[in-house]
Amino acid sequence: MASAPRTLLEKIWDEHEVVPESAETPAVLYIDLHLIHEVTSPQAFTVLGARGLGVRRPQLTLATMDHSTPTRTEQIFGGAPIAIESAARQIRQLERNCTRFGVELLGLTSAQRGIVHVIGPELGATQPGKTIVCGDSHTSTHGALGALAFGIGTTEVGHVLATQALLQRKPKSLAINVTQRLQPGVTAKDLILWIINRIGVSGGTGHVIEYRGAGISALDMDERMTVCNMSIEAGARAGMIAPDETTYAYLAGRPRVPQGAEWDAALERWRALPSDADARFDREVAIDAAAVEPMITYGTNPGMVIPINGSIPERAGDPAFDQALAYMGFEAGAQLKDKSVDVVFLGSCTNGRLSDLRAAASVLRGRRIAPGVQMLVVPGSQAVKRAAEAEGLHEVFLAAGAQWRESGCSMCLGMNGDLVAKGEYSVSTSNRNFEGRQGVGARTLLASPLTAAASAVRGRVTDPREIMGH
Amino acid sequence: MEPIRTLRSRTVVLGAANIDTDQIIPARFLTTTTRDGLGQHLFADWRYDADGTPRRDFILNGAEARNCSILVAGRNFGCGSSREHAPWALLDYGFRAVISTQIADIFRSNALKNGLLPVVVDAATSQWLTEHPGAEVNIDLPASILTLPTGAAISFALEPFARNLLVNGIDELGFLMERDAEITAFERRRLKG
Numbered sequence: 152m153a154s155a156p157r158t159l160l161e162k163i164w165d166e167h168e169v170v171p172e173s174a175e176t177p178a179v180l181y182i183d184l185h186l187i188h189e190v191t192s193p194q195a196f197t198v199l200g201a202r203g204l205g206v207r208r209p210q211l212t213l214a215t216m217d218h219s220t221p222t223r224t225e226q227i228f229g230g231a232p233i234a235i236e237s238a239a240r241q242i243r244q245l246e247r248n249c250t251r252f253g254v255e256l257l258g259l260t261s262a263q264r265g266i267v268h269v270i271g272p273e274l275g276a277t278q279p280g281k282t283i284v285c286g287d288s289h290t291s292t293h294g295a296l297g298a299l300a301f302g303i304g305t306t307e308v309g310h311v312l313a314t315q316a317l318l319q320r321k322p323k324s325l326a327i328n329v330t331q332r333l334q335p336g337v338t339a340k341d342l343i344l345w346i347i348n349r350i351g352v353s354g355g356t357g358h359v360i361e362y363r364g365a366g367i368s369a370l371d372m373d374e375r376m377t378v379c380n381m382s383i384e385a386g387a388r389a390g391m392i393a394p395d396e397t398t399y400a401y402l403a404g405r406p407r408v409p410q411g412a413e414w415d416a417a418l419e420r421w422r423a424l425p426s427d428a429d430a431r432f433d434r435e436v437a438i439d440a441a442a443v444e445p446m447i448t449y450g451t452n453p454g455m456v457i458p459i460n461g462s463i464p465e466r467a468g469d470p471a472f473d474q475a476l477a478y479m480g481f482e483a484g485a486q487l488k489d490k491s492v493d494v495v496f497l498g499s500c501t502n503g504r505l506s507d508l509r510a511a512a513s514v515l516r517g518r519r520i521a522p523g524v525q526m527l528v529v530p531g532s533q534a535v536k537r538a539a540e541a542e543g544l545h546e547v548f549l550a551a552g553a554q555w556r557e558s559g560c561s562m563c564l565g566m567n568g569d570l571v572a573k574g575e576y577s578v579s580t581s582n583r584n585f586e587g588r589q590g591v592g593a594r595t596l597l598a599s600p601l602t603a604a605a606s607a608v609r610g611r612v613t614d615p616r617e618i619m620g621h
Numbered sequence: 622m623e624p625i626r627t628l629r630s631r632t633v634v635l636g637a638a639n640i641d642t643d644q645i646i647p648a649r650f651l652t653t654t655t656r657d658g659l660g661q662h663l664f665a666d667w668r669y670d671a672d673g674t675p676r677r678d679f680i681l682n683g684a685e686a687r688n689c690s691i692l693v694a695g696r697n698f699g700c701g702s703s704r705e706h707a708p709w710a711l712l713d714y715g716f717r718a719v720i721s722t723q724i725a726d727i728f729r730s731n732a733l734k735n736g737l738l739p740v741v742v743d744a745a746t747s748q749w750l751t752e753h754p755g756a757e758v759n760i761d762l763p764a765s766i767l768t769l770p771t772g773a774a775i776s777f778a779l780e781p782f783a784r785n786l787l788v789n790g791i792d793e794l795g796f797l798m799e800r801d802a803e804i805t806a807f808e809r810r811r812l813k814g
Contacts, residue, residue, distance in 0.1 A: 169807040170800060176782050179800050181807055191704065193654035198794075219652050237652035244654045288703040288727060304705035304731035305656075306793070314797045316804050320780070352639055353697040353723055386700060388726050452639050452700075471637040471695065564648040564702075573671075585643040585701060587666045 156427035159393050160324050160359050163299040163424070167282045169316055177318040183281040184211055185311045186267045187254070189245040190218040190566070191286030195309035196248040206252045208315045213276060214249050215257040216242055217266045219566045222529050222556035227259055234568050252312070265532020265558045268292040268500040272376065273534055275405025279394035279421040284311055289500045289582065290389075291382040295375035296402070297394035297424055299359070302383065322388065325358040326432040329366030331441035336616035338510065339374035340502055340580065340599035342366075343381040344446035344456045346438055352454040355387025358433065361426065362392050366440030372401040373506040380501045381582050384453040393425035445614055447487055448584045448597040450475040455584070459602060459614045462486050478586055479594050480574070487596070487612050493575035495526040495607040496589070497553075497600055499563040502580035503531025505538050507600040511580075512544045514604035514618055515551040521610025526553035527569060529561040553607070565590050578606045622736050624790035627761050628717050630690040633680055634754040640694055641701035642728060646710040648702075659706055660713030681714075685755055690717040693750045697721075699728025708732045718760055720767070722747045733783045734793060740767060740777050749773075763788050 157165070164180070172178035192214070199205070206212055219238035225231040233239035242259060249256035257263045263270060268289050271277040279297030284290060286308045293300035303317070310317055327346060333339070347354075360382050362375075370378065375392050382390030392398075399418060402408050409417045444458035455475060457463065465483040466472040476483060481490075497503075497511050508530065520526050528548045530536035536558055539545055545555045562569040563581035565588070571577040573592030580603050584595035598606070601615035608618060650662040668679050675682040692711070698721040699707060708731045711719070718738035729739045738760060742750075749769065750756060759768040762784060767775045786793060 169803050174781070177780075179797065179803065181804070181811075190651050194656050194705075197655070202794075218648075235652060241652050241654055286703060286705075288701065290703075302703035302727055304703055304708075304727060304734065306705060306731065306734040310794055310797055313794060314801070314804060315808075316797060316800065318782075318793055318797060352700060353725070356697070356723060356726055383701075383727075386697065386725060452641070454639075471639070474637065564643075566648045566651060583641075583643065583701060585641045587647055588643050591647075591666055591671065 156430040158324050158426040158430045158432060159297065159361055159391055159424055160299060161430070163280055163282065164321055166280065172321060177320045179316050180282060180319045181316050182211070182284050182311050184213070184271070184276055184283045186271055186283065186285035186290070187212065187214045187308060188218055188267050188285070188287065189216045189241045191305050192248065192308055193241065193244050194305050195312060196252065198309045199252070199312055204313045206254055206312045209253045209255070211315060212254045212312065213257070214245060214254050215264055215267050215270060216245055216259060218560045218564065220259060220559045221567055222559050222561050222569055224557055227557050238567060262533055265534065266500045266503060266560055268380065269503060269531035269535065272296055272372070273405070273532055275402055275408035278402065278408065278417070279398060280424050284317065288383045289380050291387070292376050292380040292500055294382070294389050294391035295372060295379040296398055297391060297421065299389060299391065301388040323358045323433040325355055325360045325387065326435040327360055327362050327438060328435060329362060329364040329438045329440050331366055331439050332369050333366070333440050333443055336601060336619055337443050337445055338599040338601060339370055339377040341446045342440060342443050343378045344448070344453065344597065345443045347381065347385045347453050348446070348456045349438065350385050350436060352384060352452050353386040355382060355385040358387050360385070360387045360390040361432070362390060366438070367392055368395060371506065372397060373504040376504065377501055381453065384582060394421045445599060445602050445616070447602060447612060448595070449479060449481055449487055451478055451584055451586050453582065453584060453597060456597070457487065459612070460488055488614065490612045491576065492524060492578050492606050492610055492612060494571050494577040495520070495524060495603050496529070496562040496577055496579040496581060497526070497603055498529030498531065498561055499581035500531065500560070501582040502600050503529060503535065505535050507580065508535065508539045508544050511600040511604040512547040514601055514608065514615060515553070516547050518551060518608050520552045520607040524607055524610050526551070526607045527556060527562055528553050529556045530558045532558045562589055564588060571595070578603045578612065622790045622792050625736055625738065625762050625787050627759065628690065628738065629757065629759045630717070631755045631757050632691045632693045632720070632750060633686045633689045634693045634751050635680065636695050636751045638695035639697045639700055642699055642704050642707040643701055645699065645707040646704065651704060651706055656706070656709045658713065659710035660715070663710040663714045688715070690715055691758060691760070692716050692719045693747070694719055694721045696723045698724050699732070700725040703727045703731070705731045705735070708735045708737045712737050720747070720750060733787070736787060738762065738787070742767065742775055742777055746775050
């Protein structure tokens with residue numbers, strides 16, 4: 152009898168069930184890759200130490216530091232002290248834990264260091280068909296390569312360290328079918344913001360999203376990662392995209408992928424992963440990529456988003472909506488276009504990869520950012536930084552008047568002291584516009600690298616197509 | 622973990638939808654390496670002025686919030702970051718349960734592992750609770766029933782496995798460790814395959 156058609160999620164899930172779920176107990180799910188970082192791991196290592204446990208599979212565990220790390224070159228390579236003392240302690244703690252428990256660490260001065268969700272794919276550690284977890288909600292990024300990847304809390308970090316497994320209920324599946332292609336000047340960031348606007352910030356709760364269709368196949372790997380990255384902003388713990396020739400071409404030759412005959416064997420396994428033609432999803436949503444416009448947020452969650460030439464909606468009798476607008480200093484019915492901008496942040500696990508820097512540089516080349524605007528460019532990894540420098544992108548940013556930093560999460564969440572001041576407006580390529588996310592009282596407008604760069608040039612919220620001549 | 626059977630308390634209401642974990646505990650307090658003392662930073666940017674003075678208009682600073690261990694929150698509570706510091710901060714402050722119409726997946730998972738009860742109720746119950754802040758309610762965990770002062774008994778869904786762990790004070794790691802033989806067998810099978 153032929154087996155029932157299965158989705159990509161089901162195939163990976165079935166492959167990793169150590170003990171299947173029952174009515175009484177969740178499944179024991181095996182984890183192929185556990186990524187850890189300095190902020191959400193210390194308490195997990197403490198539990199291990201207190202219970203006399205070790206790391207079960209150190210070779211399936213990879214550590215780096217990104218959240219609280221400085222982006223100032225002198226604090227990383229120049230011997231200057233890390234400005235935030237508690238951050239420095241946390242960094243040292245990760246170094247000690249990795250030494251004690253035998254975990255590989257891409258540490259502060261490593262040439263392979265970077266934001267955990269940028270370096271996983273970059274090193275080829277992220278592969279189709281794997282189960283991947285990390286104590287960070289943007290672990291959904293890795294699903295762009297056809298992995299089942301989701302964020303976990305610190306207690307679960309401890310579980311995976313100790314047992315290489317997790318207790319999990321199988322999530323529901325949500326297919327987002329994207330037809331057509333994005334228009335020029337419209338990016339993967341605009342697409343995912345459009346999708347979040349459509350399904351809502353809790354629309355994916357309890358589900359794993361599979362992004363499918365011609366509009367997704369047409370995206371390159373960096374773009375796919377941007378889309379999957381923000382699945383969590385729609386409430387979905389994971390987003391995934393079936394592996395295809397684009398995926399294999401991206402992975403070929405990366406340091407941690409199988410080599411030779413093992414590569415061929417892996418390819419054969421990966422080619423069997425995409426959802427079967429008649430596989431059924433719990434829910435489906437249709438999106439027309441050609442209709443997507445450059446998007447920008449106006450409120451305090453990523454679902455509060457409009458096309459850049461649109462107006463802030465009116466929602467009478469919704470106090471939370473009013474509170475969000477009051478925090479942002481905006482009024483219902485107003486346009487965002489031409490609003491004054493103080494800070495522009497280019498970076499993060501959402502938009503800190505090489506193609507994002509190239510896109511922004513294409514707008515900034517031969518131009519200067521407007522007087523009074525502070526622009527921070529923070530590559531997603533040291534490898535991205537080197538690649539950008541090799542093609543002279545840093546010179547474009549510096550000539551435009553932007554700052555060029557070492558890699559890390561930086562101003563996306565402001566843990567390392569890279570902050571937006573109270574009341575200031577930041578056009579940011581990151582993933583969250585929550586109150587205070589980029590600093591106490593900071594006002595974040597999420598947008599694409601193109602929109603961020605165009606807004607930096609004008610000092611006002613700007614449709615990048617105006618500058619790019621579309 | 623301490624076993625939890627029943628919980629009786631007045632409620633505090635934070636009715637806004639989509640209260641994210643950055644509000645529950647802002648990122649600047651995450652450079653800690655322990656889980657202690659986070660309660661003082663709970664809802665820090667709503668609770669204190671820039672100079673650290675408690676804001677009079679924030680509900681947790683009012684006398685009526687004292688000794689309340691049940692938080693009633695708007696839809697999609699705990700969305701955003703996976704930081705377990707969020708339930709740690711709520712517990713350290715004194716909360717033992719969060720009632721909402723929807724609780725974000727990762728927060729919910731983290732809450733359960735620390736003995737903070739995620740109680741998901743229907744819209745009508747949520748509305749009643751929101752309109753009656755300070756109501757004394759009872760949560761019977763083994764029965765999964767929330768009782769309002771009106772006498773209304775509302776059953777809420779909680780996975781039997783998670784409920785069993787909470788009621789008996791068993792931690793999940795112990796359960797997983799007992800699956801060691803199966804995990805070892807799985808690893809052997811995969812290495813061969």
